[in-house]
Every structure is written in structure tokens, then in C-alpha cells.
Amino acid sequence: MRSVTTADRAPGPYRLGEEHEMLRDAVRVLADERVAPRAAEVDRTGEFPEDLRRLLADHDILALPFPTEHGGLGGELLTVCLAVEQLSRACATTGLILAVQELGSLPITLAGTAEQQARWFPALASGEQLIAFALTEAEAGSDAAALRTTARRDGEAYVIDGGKRFISHGSVADLVVVFAVTDSDAKRHARLSAFVVEVPSDGFAVTRLEHKMGIRGSPTAELAFNGLRVPAANRLGEEGDGWSIAMRTLDRSRPGIAAQAVGIAQGALEVATAYARERKQFGQRIGDFQQIGAMLADMDAGVEAARQLLYKACVEIDAGAADASRWSALCKLVAGDTAMRVTTDAVQVLGGYGYIDEFPVERMMRDAKITQLYEGTQQIQRLVIARALLGTAD
Amino acid sequence: MRIVVLTKPVPDPASGAERLLPDGRLDRAASPAVVNGNDEYVLEAALKLVEAAGEGEVILLSMAPATAPETMRKALAMGAHRGVLVTDPALEGSCAVATTRVLAAALKTIEFDLVFAGVDTSDGVAGVVPAGIAALNGLPYLSYAAGIEPDMTARRVRVRRISPTGFDVLEAAMPALISGTQALGEPRYPSLKGIMAARNKTIDTLALAELGIDPSTVGTAGAKTKVHAWEPPPPRAATRVIRDAPDEAARQVVAFLAERRLV
Amino acid sequence: MTRILVVGEVDATEAITKLSTEVATLARALADALGMETLGLIPSAGAEGGAGEFARYLPTVVVDDGVASGATASERAATIFAALESSLTDVHHVLLPASPDGRDLAGALSAFTGWGVLANATGAGSGDDGLVVEQSVFGGKLITRSTFTDGLGIVTVRPNTVTAVAQDAPGTVETRTTAPTASVAGVSVVDRIESEGAAVSIDDARIIVSGGRGVGGAEGFALLQDLADALGGAVGATRAAVDSGWIAYSQQIGQTGKIVKPQLYLALGISGAIQHKVGMQTAETIVAVNRDPDAPMAEFADLYVVGDLVEVGRALLDQLRARAG
Numbered sequence: 001m002r003s004v005t006t007a008d009r010a011p012g013p014y015r016l017g018e019e020h021e022m023l024r025d026a027v028r029v030l031a032d033e034r035v036a037p038r039a040a041e042v043d044r045t046g047e048f049p050e051d052l053r054r055l056l057a058d059h060d061i062l063a064l065p066f067p068t069e070h071g072g073l074g075g076e077l078l079t080v081c082l083a084v085e086q087l088s089r090a091c092a093t094t095g096l097i098l099a100v101q102e103l104g105s106l107p108i109t110l111a112g113t114a115e116q117q118a119r120w121f122p123a124l125a126s127g128e129q130l131i132a133f134a135l136t137e138a139e140a141g142s143d144a145a146a147l148r149t150t151a152r153r154d155g156e157a158y159v160i161d162g163g164k165r166f167i168s169h170g171s172v173a174d175l176v177v178v179f180a181v182t183d184s185d186a187k188r189h190a191r192l193s194a195f196v197v198e199v200p201s202d203g204f205a206v207t208r209l210e211h212k213m214g215i216r217g218s219p220t221a222e223l224a225f226n227g228l229r230v231p232a233a234n235r236l237g238e239e240g241d242g243w244s245i246a247m248r249t250l251d252r253s254r255p256g257i258a259a260q261a262v263g264i265a266q267g268a269l270e271v272a273t274a275y276a277r278e279r280k281q282f283g284q285r286i287g288d289f290q291q292i293g294a295m296l297a298d299m300d301a302g303v304e305a306a307r308q309l310l311y312k313a314c315v316e317i318d319a320g321a322a323d324a325s326r327w328s329a330l331c332k333l334v335a336g337d338t339a340m341r342v343t344t345d346a347v348q349v350l351g352g353y354g355y356i357d358e359f360p361v362e363r364m365m366r367d368a369k370i371t372q373l374y375e376g377t378q379q380i381q382r383l384v385i386a387r388a389l390l391g392t393a394d
Numbered sequence: 395m396r397i398v399v400l401t402k403p404v405p406d407p408a409s410g411a412e413r414l415l416p417d418g419r420l421d422r423a424a425s426p427a428v429v430n431g432n433d434e435y436v437l438e439a440a441l442k443l444v445e446a447a448g449e450g451e452v453i454l455l456s457m458a459p460a461t462a463p464e465t466m467r468k469a470l471a472m473g474a475h476r477g478v479l480v481t482d483p484a485l486e487g488s489c490a491v492a493t494t495r496v497l498a499a500a501l502k503t504i505e506f507d508l509v510f511a512g513v514d515t516s517d518g519v520a521g522v523v524p525a526g527i528a529a530l531n532g533l534p535y536l537s538y539a540a541g542i543e544p545d546m547t548a549r550r551v552r553v554r555r556i557s558p559t560g561f562d563v564l565e566a567a568m569p570a571l572i573s574g575t576q577a578l579g580e581p582r583y584p585s586l587k588g589i590m591a592a593r594n595k596t597i598d599t600l601a602l603a604e605l606g607i608d609p610s611t612v613g614t615a616g617a618k619t620k621v622h623a624w625e626p627p628p629p630r631a632a633t634r635v636i637r638d639a640p641d642e643a644a645r646q647v648v649a650f651l652a653e654r655r656l657v
Numbered sequence: 658m659t660r661i662l663v664v665g666e667v668d669a670t671e672a673i674t675k676l677s678t679e680v681a682t683l684a685r686a687l688a689d690a691l692g693m694e695t696l697g698l699i700p701s702a703g704a705e706g707g708a709g710e711f712a713r714y715l716p717t718v719v720v721d722d723g724v725a726s727g728a729t730a731s732e733r734a735a736t737i738f739a740a741l742e743s744s745l746t747d748v749h750h751v752l753l754p755a756s757p758d759g760r761d762l763a764g765a766l767s768a769f770t771g772w773g774v775l776a777n778a779t780g781a782g783s784g785d786d787g788l789v790v791e792q793s794v795f796g797g798k799l800i801t802r803s804t805f806t807d808g809l810g811i812v813t814v815r816p817n818t819v820t821a822v823a824q825d826a827p828g829t830v831e832t833r834t835t836a837p838t839a840s841v842a843g844v845s846v847v848d849r850i851e852s853e854g855a856a857v858s859i860d861d862a863r864i865i866v867s868g869g870r871g872v873g874g875a876e877g878f879a880l881l882q883d884l885a886d887a888l889g890g891a892v893g894a895t896r897a898a899v900d901s902g903w904i905a906y907s908q909q910i911g912q913t914g915k916i917v918k919p920q921l922y923l924a925l926g927i928s929g930a931i932q933h934k935v936g937m938q939t940a941e942t943i944v945a946v947n948r949d950p951d952a953p954m955a956e957f958a959d960l961y962v963v964g965d966l967v968e969v970g971r972a973l974l975d976q977l978r979a980r981a982g
Binding site for chain 2: 668669729730731734735757760761762763764765767768769771772773774775776777784789793794795796797798799800801802803804805806807809810813839840841842843844845846847848849850851852858860864888896900906907909912913914920921931932935939942943944950955956957958959960961962963964965968969971972973975976977980
């Protein structure tokens with residue numbers, strides 16, 4: 001008797017395997033039935049949806065990115081992105097809950113010791129705890145390496161002073177990965193280290209929550225660190241590894257944002273298509289007019305192209321491609337711009353109805369904008385791609 | 395408690411793409427394969443029983459083309475513990491007689507307390523294979539189950555069998571073979587945990603030689619039936635649409651029925 | 658001269674089932690076309706009453722009382738197998754009703770004899786190589802014609818394939834006892850429960866009034882029952898109605914329910930999606946009432962009324978009752 005495990009069949013690059021389809025469909029059903037009905041309210045109130053975070057935890061969705069030995073489901077990048085995409089189709093804020101959980105934990109996955117992973121992963125996998133990624137500062141956005149928060153060694157601890165801005169989940173996270181300068185004299189990219197701050201902690205404060213254009217249910221926080229003590233055992237990797245950890249993290253987390261963008265765009269396309277089928281003007285449904293039909297066709301082409309690039313990028317990054325940075329930047333660049341264009345067109349298709357909150361497309365358009373901004377602006381993505389193409393100057 | 399669940403990958407009935415090959419055999423490549431609908435109900439029943447017992451396993455058994463592991467994956471994701479697949483190119487084109495013999499032989503290689511099967515499959519709809527397997531292997535056969543209650547201590551099983559006027563309660567000793575229907579209850583959606591766990595579950599394959607079956611007695615070579623001709627059914631006449639008010643509409647319906655001597 | 662064996666079924670009151678008489682009628686026509694003879698068999702002790710009725714449709718009917726009246730289909734199959742090997746060696750084809758018991762019997766008999774099975778026949782006739790069986794496959798998308806490769810076989814026949822026609826003069830009934838040769842693992846019937854107000858069976862109903870999601874609730878089905886009574890038919894339902902608990906699973910028509918071929922299928926509040934369509938699309942006449950003018954049912958119904966099913970249904974009921982006087 002010959003044994004064949006179902007794991008023998010890895011998905012090919014052009015078709016999702018049965019397992020991925022099952023997973024995608026399972027998340028879609030949940031998104032349609034339980035998340036979608038809450039989306040408008042989450043946007044209107046701007047409140048973090050604790051109930052939806054618990055829903056994701058209960059259904060093991062937050063466990064997807066974590067290794068099985070710590071209670072996770074051992075999902076690869078493609079699996080996580082499939083889930084983010086389906087959730088974001090219904091509600092961009094909810095898709096972000098999974099995406100940020102992945103973003104925040106990647107530094108621990110990439111640079112944490114076995115002991116650190118065993119310490120933090122179980123509660124993150126179960127969804128009991130949330131984690132945030134704190135790199136950006138008021139004066140250090142695209143120029144992240146210029147950040148100024150410091151971490152001074154003091155015996156068996158570090159003392160962190162400074163602050164962070166625009167940190168997703170900064171006010172609801174139990175763990176915050178903070179990037180700080182440990183050696184201001186070192187070369188630019190060796191100045192930083194990464195620390196896992198356990199919250200609440202003396203010296204850690206949330207000083208502001210932003211009122212945003214979109215993803216309004218996702219708390220975006222300003223953090224202040226005043227003599228915040230962090231055990232040395234909470235440092236990830238060695239001193240000076242911070243920049244590398246941050247960049248390698250973004251290489252793997254950008255597809256998550258691309259997935260959010262693809263999901264938002266798909267959701268908008270579906271609303272616009274349904275509207276074009278139902279709405280009649282001049283004696284026929286508006287979808288049958290060429291101007292509308294052409295718009296919808298272009299929207300579909302855009303979403304599908306962004307989606308396929310995303311899936312391909314996930315597979316390449318997981319396979320250890322040498323140009324992972326390029327794949328990561330490509331998929332986020334294309335998906336973000338597509339989401340903005342498709343959601344804007346969706347509002348256009350709905351005409352006046354697209355502008356009011358009776359239909360979700362105005363929210364989707366507001367939600368889409370962030371995918372061109374965070375985890376590296378589109379301009380930064382282009383920089384990364386150009387650099388990959390051209391190499392450094394001789 | 396060990397329950398074998400017979401499963402069959404069938405062309406997806408929702409696809410509408412099923413068709414036959416030029417020689418009359420089913421073209422399995424024409425549409426994606428899914429687990430036969432009725433098999434999911436008995437699988438769900440098996441999973442519930444093993445979960446309630448707190449021990450045991452659910453084993454899938456299938457006779458299918460080599461691509462079957464993909465279809466069995468959903469059943470594994472629902473919670474089945476492992477699978478056994480009998481696959482051999484010589485089996486292509488097998489009729490119900492060969493299918494019965496092969497599955498009966500494969501069943502003999504597995505230790506079990508109960509075997510569950512769907513009453514029929516959406517591609518063949520014959521509903522004869524489970525009864526045949528039971529007859530060949532000397533197993534008590536209880537069919538059209540709407541409820542299944544095993545008693546592991548007494549080694550007996552009770553089945554509620556749908557009858558024209560209600561239901562009968564049947565009982566037999568284990569091991570037994572039971573065929574079941576939709577009345578057993580909705581199958582669960584595979585959970586994410588189940589979907590990911592399915593990766594590491596094994597499907598053991600069996601070839602005909604291991605079962606001691608002569609290839610010339612199965613497959614197209616050994617088939618007892620042959621499809622000679624096929625065509626779409628005669629088209630129905632065009633639909634006549636009535637949009638009148640209820641009384642007038644009803645009047646027209648009655649006239650229509652009277653014309654056809656149905657009233 | 659070979660013979661076609663027709664296995665008859667009796668119901669709980671020992672009466673021969675309507676489907677059995679249809680199969681017998683079909684067998685007679687086949688025998689004429691193929692130059693064969695027919696023989697009826699009821700493998701059940703004490704079935705003389707039903708056998709008498711069965712004999713109106715066949716020249717000879719044998720009651721084999723080697724089988725207890727409460728025996729399972731597998732036990733009956735063992736007795737038939739023994740008979741085929743001893744006194745009925747000239748039987749090359751066995752025709753059975755495609756009822757649940759009939760299918761069970763066909764399966765066990767096929768295993769004992771090694772004969773092929775052509776199931777759910779919607780027609781049968783003669784061809785160059787002998788018996789040709791017509792079947793409807795892929796949810797009715799195709800009609801196929803098949804034969805047995807070695808001239809031996811078992812056929813299960815669907816309800817309403819032919820109309821039962823009695824012979825000019827009734828046939829004879831004999832009793833035999835055959836001891837089964839194959840052993841069958843025992844199954845005992847511990848109880849028989851009759852449901853309160855068990856519905857008229859849809860299996861071989863001539864007319865079915867069927868309801869779907871549009872009926873809206875269990876109370877809504879009362880109107881359908883009234884219509885069914887007025888038309889002399891049975892009430893059917895889609896999966897949606899059964900899943901919602903409005904009507905029992907025994908009345909469900911479709912992919913995971915029953916496949917029916919009534920003369921009239923009156924569909925109220927049914928969209929006609931493929932899962933249901935495969936269960937009823939071969940009905941001779943399909944009349945549908947639905948609020949949605951674009952439902953899939955509109956494409957294959959013979960008569961499609963766009964309207965509220967309660968209003969149209971009540972008007973229809975009133976008019977049918979008025980007609981009956």
C-alpha cells in the first residue's frame with residue numbers, strides 16, 4: 001500500500017488548490033453572514049469591533065499566520081491573504097484585524113528566539129491578544145530610518161523614550177513591537193533595534209486616536225514612551241538588527257495590504273454590478289449601456305489582474321524568492337491603485353446613490369485610499385521596484 | 395468505534411457540464427468533481443457518532459480515479475481521520491457490479507464496526523451498490539436511514555428507516571452496513587482548523603492486484619452494461635406566460651388543465 | 658424461450674403496489690417485442706391476496722413463501738437467487754420496481770448473481786441485441802439507451818414509466834417454497850411507526866402540487882394540501898421548504914430528495930433552480946405560479962403564471978371546487 005498525503009499536491013501558480021478554495025469559501029461565508037451586516041455601523045461609529053475580533057478568534061482565523069506548535073494553523077502567506085481578501089470584501093476594518101495581527105507578529109517570526117515565540121505566539125494565535133507594529137513617527141514616515149525614539153540599555157532592561165504616530169491597533173494591542181535607536185553613532189541602517197513591549201506598562205501611553213477618512217473602525221494611535229522599561233529578553237534579534245527586521249517584515253506583510261485592497265475592490269465591483277443590473281433608466285437596465293458596461297469590464301479586469309499578481313507574489317515570497325521585495329512592492333502597488341480606481345468608478349456607476357451612505361461604495365472608496373498610503377506609500381513601492389530593476393549605482 | 399464511510403467523487407451537479415465520452419462512459423474531466431451529496435450526510439452522522447463516543451475514527455473508502463485525493467480532502471477537512479482509495483486505470487468504465495466487488499474486497503482490508511453509504515449517487519442514481527456490498531460480505535444491510543443509534547456494548551445498531559407511512563425501526567448486530575439520506579441532518583462546513591489539518595491526513599491507495607481482482611473482470615472490459623446511444627430529451631413546448639389578475643389567471647389554468655384532461 | 662421475471666411488491670396491507678403493476682405491464686410489452694415470456698414473483702409468505710391482483714397483469718404469478726412476510730429485501734434477493742439457479746434457469750432478465758425496497762433487492766440480487774443492473778429505467782424496448790433500457794441521466798439532461806453485455810440483467814423501473822393495463826383475463830397464481838442458498842445477515846424489524854397524518858406518497862402520484870420558499874411557512878402548505886385534494890394528488894416540496902421545517906423530508910423533490918414523473922406538476926413559489934429541477938423536469942405537464950417573472954422555472958414550465966401564489970392558488974381552488982359541483 002502506498003501512502004499519499006494530501007499535502008503532496010502543492011498549488012500550481014495558475015489555479016488555487018482544493019484546500020485554498022475551501023478556506024477561501026469558508027471565510028467568505030463567515031464574512032457575508034456575520035461581518036457584512038456590521039460594516040456600515042463600524043464605519044459610522046468608528047468603534048473597534050470587538051465582537052468581530054472575537055468572531056475571527058473563535059473561527060481560528062487569527063490563528064492562520066502562526067505555527068501549529070503554538071496553537072496556530074500554520075498557514076502560508078497565500079492562505080492568510082485569501083482570508084484577508086474575503087474579510088475585506090465585506091469590511092476593510094475587519095480584514096485589517098487579521099492583516100495587522102500578521103504584520104505585528106512577523107518580527108517575532110523572523111527574528112524571535114524559540115523561547116520568545118513560545119512566550120507570545122499562543123495568545124496571539126488564539127486571538128486572546130492583539131499585536132501592533134510601531135515603526136512610524138511624526139517626523140519619520142517614508143524616511144523611516146530617521147526615526148528618533150531611543151532605547152538606552154540599563155542593566156537587564158532598556159529604557160525607551162520617544163513616540164510613534166499612525167500605529168494601527170496601537171490602542172487595543174496587548175503587545176507592541178517598537179523600533180528604537182540603540183546606537184546613534186552606527187551607520188544609518190545599524191542604528192535601530194526592535195523590542196516587544198507588553199502593555200499596559202509604566203511609561204507607555206496612548207496620547208491620541210486619529211479621526212480618519214476610512215477604515216474608521218480600526219484604531220490608529222499616537223503612542224508616547226516616557227522612561228518605558230522593557231526587559232532585555234524582549235529585544236528581538238541583536239542590537240542593530242532593527243532596520244533589517246522592519247524591512248523583512250514589510251516584504252512579507254505588504255501582500256496582506258494588497259489582499260485588503262483586492263477585497264475592497266471586489267466588494268465595490270459586486271455592488272456596482274448588482275446596481276447596474278437592477279437600475280433602469282431610459283427604459284433599460286443601465287448595465288446594458290456601453291459606457292457603464294465598459295466601466296464594469298475595466299473594473300473586473302483590474303481586480304482580477306491585481307488578484308492574480310497578489311497570489312503569485314505570495315507563492316514567490318513563500319518559496320524564498322531572492323527578489324521578494326520586488327514581488328511584495330509590485331502586488332501592493334498594483335492592488336492599491338486598482339482599489340482606488342475601482343471604488344471611485346463604483347461610486348460613478350451608482351451616480352448620486354454612490355455618494356450617499358445608503359450604499360456602501362462611498363465607504364469603500366474612503367477605505368481604499370489607505371492602501372495607497374500605509375505599509376509604504378505607492379511612491380516607496382515604486383522606489384523599491386526601480387531599485388530592484390536597476391541595482392545600485394556603480 | 396470505527397466507521398467506514400463510502401464516498402464517491404461525482405461531477406458537480408451544479409456545474410451543468412456533465413457529459414458522456416464517445417464510447418458512452420462518463421467524461422469525468424468535463425466538470426469539477428465534488429463529494430457526492432448523499433455521502434456528506436452519512437459522513438456527518440459518522441463524525442457526530444465518533445465525537446459523541448469520545449474515541450474512534452472515521453475512515454473514508456473510495457473507488458475513484460487517481461485525482462480523487464483532492465475531492466476526499468473536503469471530507470477529511472470535515473473531520474474524517476484518514477482515507478483509503480482504490481485506484482487503478484483498469485477500473486475506468488466500471489459498472490455497478492464491478493464497483494460493488496471492488497469496494498467489498500477493499501472493505502475486507504479494513505477493521506470496522508459500521509459502514510455508512512449514501513443511498514445513491516448523483517451521477518449514477520442507481521442506489522444498488524451499498525446493498526450489493528453488504529450481500530457479498532455477509533453484512534446486515536439497513537437502508538434509507540433517517541437516524542442511526544449504535545450500541546457498542548451490546549454490539550448492535552438501531553436504525554430509523556423511512557417508510558411510506560412514517561418509519562420502521564430496524565436492528566442488527568455489528569458489523570453492519572447502513573445507507574443514509576439527507577434526513578440524517580445537515581453536514582457541517584469544514585472549519586479552518588479542519589481544512590488546514592487535512593493536509594497531514596493520509597490517504598492510502600490500493601491497487602487491484604492487492605485486492606486479488608483480475609483487471610479483465612472490471613472496468614470497461616468487464617462491464618455488464620453498455621450505453622449505446624444518447625440524446626437530449628425532446629424539447630418542451632414554449633412556455634405560455636399568464637400575467638392576468640388571479641381570478642382570470644386561475645380560469646386560464648383550469649381551461650389548460652381541462653384541455654389536457656387533468657381535471 | 659427465455660423468460661422475464663417481474664418481482665412484485667406488496668405494501669403494509671398486503672396489496673400489490675401500483676408501481677408493480679406498471680412494471681408488469683412493461684414486462685408484457687417487452688416479452689411480446691422480444692419473443693420472450695413473463696413470470697411474476699412475489700417473494701413473501703402470505704401474499705396470496707396481492708398475488709391475485711398482480712395476476713391481473715401477468716399470465717402467471719408465483720408466491721414464494723420461503724421468505725417471511727417481514728423479511729428484508731436482501732433476504733428476498735437470496736430466495737430469488739436460489740430460484741434462478743434451480744427452477745427459473747430460463748429467466749435472463751429480472752424487472753423490479755425502483756422503490757427503496759426494489760433498489761435494495763436489485764443490489765443484493767446483482768451481488769449474488771453477478772448480473773448487471775440498469776437502474777431507474779424510464780422506458781424499455783427491444784433492439785438488435787435484445788433488451789434496450791432507457792434512462793434519464795445528469796438530472797434529465799440526457800436520455801440514454803443501454804443494453805446488458807451478456808444478455809443477462811436486472812432492471813429497476815421508475816414510477817409512471819407506463820400506465821398499468823390489465824390483461825383481458827387474469828393469470829394464475831401458484832405457491833412455491835424455495836430455500837435460500839446464500840446466507841443473509843439478519844436484520845429485525847423492532848417497530849413500525851405510522852406518522853400522524855402521514856402524507857400521500859409522491860413516489861407514484863399522478864398529480865403533485867408542490868411548494869417552495871415562496872409558500873412562506875407550514876401554514877401556507879395547507880392551501881397546497883387543499884389544491885392537492887381537489888386535484889386528487891399529493892403535496893411535494895423543495896429542499897428549502899423541508900429545511901425550514903414546513904413539511905417532511907418524505908415529500909421533498911429534487912437532487913437529495915425524490916425524482917418524480919407525474920402527469921401534472923403544479924409548482925407554487927418555486928424558483929426552479931437546478932437542484933429541484935432535476936427532480937421534476939420530466940413531468941408531462943408543468944404549471945407554475947411565481948411572483949418573479951424571471952425565475953428559472955419560467956424557462957421550462959408549460960404554463961407560467963406571474964402572480965401571488967396565495968391569490969392565484971385560492972382562485973384556482975375555488976374554481977376547481979366549483980367545477981366539481
